[in-house]
Amino acid sequence: MTEKKVRVRFAPSPTGPLHIGGVRTALYNYLFAKKQGGDFLLRIEDTDQNRFVQGAEEYIMESLKWCGIQWDEGPGRDGPHAPYRQSERKDLYRQYAMQLIESGNAYYAFDTAEELEEMRKRIEAEKGNAQYDATTRGSMKNSLTLNKVETVAMLESGAPYVVRFKMPENEEVVMQDIVRGTVKVNTSQLDDKVLFKSDGMPTYHLANVVDDYLMEISHVIRGEEWLPSLPLHVLLYRSLGWESNVPQFAHLPLLLKPDGNGKLSKRDGDRLGFPVFPLMWNDPKSGEISSGYRESGYFADAFVNMLALLGWNPGTDQELFSMVELVNAFSLERVGKSGSKFDPAKAKWFNHQYLLKRDNKDVAVLFDLILKDRGVYEPIEKVTRIVSLVKDRVNFVHEIWEQSAFFFNAPESYDEKTVQKKWKEDTPDILNQVTDVLKNLEPFTVEGIDKALHDYMEQHEVGAGKLMIALRLSLVGAGMGPDLKEIMVLLGKEEVITRIEKAIRVIS
Template sequence: MSFRTFYRRFHGTPDLSSILPKKSLVSRKPSRDIHPKYPVRTRFAPSPTGMLHMGSLRTALYNYLLARNTGGKFILRLEDTDQNRLAQGAEENIYDSLRWCKLQYDEGPMLGGPFGPYRQSERAEIYRSHISTLLESGHAYRCFCPKERLELLRESARKLQPPTTASYDRHCAHLSLDKIKQNLDNGMGYTVRLRAPEKYPIIHDLLYGALDIQPQVNANDVRYDDPILVKSDNLPTYHFANVIDDHLMKITHVIRGEEWLPSTQKHLAIYNAFGWSPPQFIHIPLLTTIEDKKLSKRKGDSSVMNLKGKGILPEALVNFSVLFGWSPPRDLAAANHECLSLEQFEQIFNLNYLTKGNAKIDEKKLWFFNKHYLQLQIESQLSKVTEQVIVLAQSQYGRDLATAEKVTTILQKCGKALSTIHEFNSTFSYFFERPNYDIINSVQDYLATRDLQQELRILEEFQNGIDTTDTEQLIKHIKEKLNIPKRLIFECLRFALAGSKSGAKVPILVDILGTGETHKRLDEACRYLKNRI
C-alpha cells in the first residue's frame, strides 16, 4: 500500500496534493541539494518476522551506500521486541542475505560496537529508564483500560461522522497518584501512552519536503491519538524503541519505506518530549509487483535467498535493487547500460538522484543484469562456474556424458546464451542427448513450412563434405551450389543436430559434437525426412 492509498484509507482525505507532490510535477532530481557533506550514521533495522525480501534489501542498500559514500557508518539493528511474530530462522536469514550481497555492517549483532546491544530484546533496561523519564515529565501516562473498553472506543470512533483514527478518550490520563498506586499495588496490567501534542510536528522529509500529517478528528466527540509506547508485557512498541535507539546510536539519517510516513509525526513528538533533535528522514517509494501490490516478506518469491536459489547472482540483484527508486547520472548509465558494481555505487550514490513514485518490479531487467554478470563470471572465473554447472549437468546426464572438459568447453563457447546456470541443462540438452524429432514441437512447426526435398539435399551435401571441409566453407559451398540463402542452411542443420533449439552457433555445435556424432545425427535426420516425404 502506497502512502497516498494509506492516507486516503485511514484519514479520509480525498486530495493529497497539499501533502505529497503530484507525479506529473515530480522532477528526477530535487530542486535543492539534499546529499550530506559529512560522514553520516545510517541503520538498517529489520524485524526478524520473515525472510528478507527485495524491498528490505533496497532499504539496506540505500542506507549502506549513503554511509559508504560519505565515509560514515552503517549499523545493523534487530527490532525483535514483538516476540509473537518472530519467525524461526529469520535472524540467520538476515545475516546470510546481507553477507551474500556483500553488505558489511560496521556495528551490529555478532559484531558489537560502542552503542550496543544491537538487538532490541536485549535493551529492556534502556527502554525502562527512558519511559520513566517521560512518566516523570508528564509526557507519558499509564493506561489501565482493558482491551474490551479500548475496542469499544475504536468501534465508536469508526462510526463517527466524520470517522477518526484518534480513538482514545484519555480516561487514564486523569487518574490521581493514589489511584495509580492502588492499581499498581493490585497488580493491574497497564500500557504506557504518549500524551500526544494538540498538533503533531511538521515532517521535514529530504525527498518530499515539508509534510503536515495530522489525524482526522471529530470536533463533536474529541478523541486523542496517544500512541502506546510500552505494551502490557513491558516491551516497547516499535515507535518508542525506534526513537530511543536511533538517538542513542547517533543515527543521522533514516532511509525507510514510504509506508512509515504516517508514523513519523509520532516519532517526532517523542523526540520533542525528550528534547532531542531527530535525524534526517528520507522516505522512499514502495517496491510493488506489476499488479501494484506491495512485496511481502512472507511470500517467498521475492526473498533474497529464494532468488539466490533460482540462480540470481548477488551482483545482479544489487544492481537491480538500487535502480528501483534511484537513477545514476544519465551519461554514466548510458555508458554502462546501467550495469554498475557495488563498489561503483558506493562512489556515485547521491541522495539527489532519488526518484518518487512506486517502482514496479519487472523481472526482465533482473534477468538482463544476471546474464551480464554471469558472462563476466564465465570470462574471469570459469573454473568456479564450471564446478557449479557440473553438479547440475551430471545429475541429469551422468558423469560419462557431462565431463568437466565438455562442460567447460560449452560454457566457453556458448555461455552467452545463459541468463543463469540453472538454464544449462535445458538450453544445451542437445550436447548430451540426440533430438527426438517426433516429440519436439519446434521441429514439427519448422518442418511444416519447409520443402522437405530441399532439406534432405542440404543435409546430404553437408554430410558428404564434413570430413574434408571446414564447416563455414562447406556452408558457403552449399549456398553457391544450391543457390539458397545461408539462413536456410543454418536452420536445416540446427533442425538435424539440435532439434531446432538455439544456444550454439552451427559451427560450434559441430565442433563440440565432433564429426562422428554429427554424422550419426545427420543420418537420423535424413532417415526421418525420407519417411515423411
C-alpha cells in the same frame, strides 16, 4: 548542522522473510553510509514476542550477506553499542518510559481491551475520530484521571498497565524530510500512542527512538509507511531532552505490484510467477515455500543493481552499476518521491547483462554444476566453449541447458515444421554425399569444415539453406542453435556422422 559521523541502521522485525522492498531499504542505507564514509548497523526489532518467527533473523542476515551488504555493527558483529537485538536490551527501555512519566510527557493507562473497544464504538457512533487522545483521555482509566493514591494502588496491585505518550494539544509540528521536503502535522490529529506494553516490552516507537539515540544514528532512512509516525518520533526526542540529537529523516517510496496498484506483497509473487524474496523461504508454520531470487538463478550483483534503480537514479544514462559504483553515485537527493512498480521483465534483462559480462569460465563452473545434476560429465574446457557459444541467448545460467542439450544428447525427435519445410526428396542423398566428404576431412576444424561444405555446395549446386538446415536438423533436432561448424567440431567427427545417418534413417 553539526558534523557528526554518519551512522545509519536497518532495523527489520524478524516476523518472516525479508521482502525485496526491505532489501532495497537496507541497500539505500548501506549505500548512503558507505558513500559518506559512515557506519551501517543492523538492529533486530523483536519487541513483539507474538510475531516472532523461527529462522527469520537468520534469513535476514543471510539475505544481506548474499547481496553484499555487510553491516559494521549488529548481531554477530558486536560494536560499542551492543547488544543489537531489542529483546536483549529490554531493561533499557523502562527507564526512559519512567523518565517520560516523571516529566509529564507520558502516563500510565489501565484500560482493558474491552474498555478501549467500548470507547471506540462510542466515538464512532458520534462520527468522531475514535482515538485515545486529548479529547478522550480524560474519560479513561489512567494516571491522569486517577489520583496519585489510586494510581499507586493500581500499580501495587499488579494490575496490567501500559505507558502512553501524552500528545501535546493543537501544536503544529514542522519536520524536514530529505526526500519529501517540509512536512507539517497538527498534533490534534495524533493520538496518545502506547510506548510501553503491559508485557514489559517497549513498542516500536519508544524502542526505535531510544536505540537510535543511544546508537548515535545520524540519519533514519526507512519506508514511507513510517511517515505518519514521524511527528510522534520527533516529539519523543524533544520530550526525552534529545532535541539536539534528532537524526535527519528520509522516507523512501514504496515498491508497488506490477499489475494494478498497491504495495507489493508475497501473494503477487506467487500469482505473477516471480520472486518477491531475495532467498527461498520455507515457512516453519505453514510449510509453504516461497521462491527467491538466488534460487531462481539471479546473480546477486544483478539483483542489487536492479533494486538500486527502483526508486533512485544517477541522473545519467548509466544503468549497469557494480556495488562500488553504486556507492560512489548514490545520493538521497536523487531518490524519487513516488512508488515504483516492480517489472519482472526488466529484472531478467539485468541478469542477462550480468551473464554477458561474466567470464565464460566462471559461467562454465556454474553450468557444470547443473550438468552434473543431470549426470553429464564433460571437461570444463568443453563446457566453457559451449557456454561461450550460447550464453548470449539466455538470461540465466540454468537456461543454458535448453540451448545446449544437443551437445550432450543426440536428438530423439526432429522439429516437425522444419522437417516439412526443409527436408526434401533429395535431402538423404545430399547428406550421404556430405557424410563421405566429412569422413575424409582432416583436420576436423571450423575452417576445414567451412571450406569442405562450401566446396561441396558449389560443385553440386546445392543451396546453403538446403544443406545447412538439413544438417542442423540432423545434429540439433531443430532449426535453432549456434554456428553449425562450431557444433560439429565440439561433437566430433564420429558423432556428427552417426547423427546424420540416424536422421536419414528416422526422418525419411
